[in-house]
Amino acid sequence: MKTATSPPHRATLIALTGLSVLTLNMILPALSSIARDLQADYALVSVAVAGYLALSAGVVLIAGPLSDRIGRRPVVLGATALFVASSIACSLADHVWMFLLFRMLQAVMVACGTVAMAVVRDTSSPKESARILAYIAMAMALAPMLGPVIGGIIDTAFGWRAVFWFYAVAGVGIFALSWxxxxxxxxxxxxxxxxxxxxxxxxxxxxxxxxxxxxxxxSVGAFFTFLTGVPLVAETAFGVTSAETGFFIGSITVGFMLGSFLSGRIGPRYHLTTMMLAGRITAFSGLLFGFTALTLGWVSPYVFFGSTVFVGIGNGLTLPNANAGVMSVRDGVSGTAAGLQSALMSAVGAVLTMLAGIMIARWAEPQVLIGLMLIIASVALAAAIWSRRLETAHDAAEKPA
Structure with a gap:
């Protein structure tokens, strides 16, 4: 059987990263069905999400360095094969603990997203990597929106076990595509x-x-904070329905797609840190406007969500360039760098999500949520400025005397 000997097409990289996202959120609508069918507590079944997230951080820490040692291809093929096997086992589970065991094994799929980033860096310059990552991110932004919709349809029509058969079939397809x-x-x-x-x-x-x-x-932490606090704030402060809240939440994703598109189009003309600063200033300015307007009494969902959409635009401008930068610090360790960065994102996101949950439960005010996001965005802006200074010094040192 003939195997690939050349770098993958962009569609393959999108598929690898896309399935890792769908694996997390596509089962959300089916959690109640799983709990009912396996006669288990909903809180216990929800470990299928929380535990998956926790193991994901460990997976990327292993997968990145491993791909630097044995290669990208073996890690992707091995992770995908294990994902297919664990998906089939989940679909056949007749006890909640058996289900959770194999659900945790599904977390190996996140390795493919990390390795896909390393593949981009292997095959292109830092600026070109940022451009490609921007376009991949733009396509990937659809996965969090589509996942629960697809999962809900499958669960309603065929039952929750069919969701995991969908995973298995998708995994076989990804394995063949990668092969x-x-x-x-x-x-x-x-x-x-x-x-x-x-x-x-x-x-x-x-x-x-x-x-x-x-x-x-x-940068991602500000987005996680938004997702954690916005359902309660939208209901308490603005009195909007769940459907309207979902629509408003989608606006930040549209902003991210726009920022990613702009990063892909104009990013290669500028230094990575220039694009990072542009993104951070965009996010900070939008949040500052929203905080000021809300504090002055302009309390409206359009003011609130109109300001948070700039977080999405800013992240779209920042993240592809920051990802390319982190993998360009040292030659030969791009997989390790991508894994470490992903683990740090997960850890910071978990802490900020917990903090947001505690604060918004006590003060469900839009100013509080925007203010918290503004503080987090300030840290990201400071890091972008620091990165700019370090890169300027590094570039100057690299130039021949």
């Missing part, structure tokens, strides 16, 4: 021969890595 289209992109001549621990130690000693990673983690 025929994903050639090995790791340049063994540039790959570092040091141990995974040494690679991690090397990266975390680099200030440039931390500047890029902190910027991206807190």
């Amino acid at each position: 025929f289209d994903l050639g090995e992109t790791l340049d063994k001549s540039k790959a570092q021969t040091s141990s995974s621990l040494q690679k991690v130690t090397t990266l975390i000693s680099e200030r440039r890595f931390w500047a890029f990673a902190i910027c991206s983690a807190f």
Whole structure:
């Protein structure tokens, strides 16, 4: 059987990252059905989401360095095969603990998203990587919106087990696509021969890595904070329905798609940190306007969501460039860098989500949520400025005297 020997097409990279997102949120509408069918507490079944998220952070920490050692292709094929097997096992589970065990194994799929980022960096320059990642992100923004819709339709029509058969079939398709289209992109001549621990130690000693990673983690953190607090704020402060809240939440995703499109179109003309700063200033300015307007008494869902949409636009401008930057700090460790960055995003997102939940439960006011997002956006802006200074100094040192 003929296998791929060349870099993958963009559609393959989108498919790899897309399935990892769908694996998280497509089962959300089916949680009640799972709990009822397996005669388990809903709280216990919800571990299928929380536990998946927790294990994802560990998976990317392993997958990134492993792909730097043995190659991108074996990690993707191995993770996809295990994902297919665990999906079939979930569909056949007759006890909640068996279901949760194999559901946790499904988390291996997130490795494909991390490796896909490394593949982009393997095959293109930092600026070109940012452009490609921007277009992938634009397509990927649809996955969080479509996942629950598809899952709900399948659960209603065929039952919750069919959701996992869908996963299994999709996994087989991704495996076949990767087998025929994903050639090995790791340049063994540039790959570092040091141990995974040494690679991690090397990266975390680099200030440039931390500047890029902190910027991206807190950029995404502002979005997670928004998602956590907005349902209660929208209901309490604005009196909007759940359907209207869903529509308004979608506006930030549309903003992200717009920002990603702009990043892909104009990003290659500018330095990575220039685009990062543009994104951070956009997000900060929008939130500052919203906070000021709400404080002055202009309390309206259109003011609130009109300001938060700039977080989506700003993230679309920032994240592709920050992702490309974090993987360009050191040659030969782009997989490790992508894994570390993903783990940091998960950790920061978890802490900020918990903080937002506590604060909004006590003060369900739009000013409180916007203010918290503004503080988080300030950290991301400061990290972008720090990154700009470090990159300027690095570029100056690289120039011949």
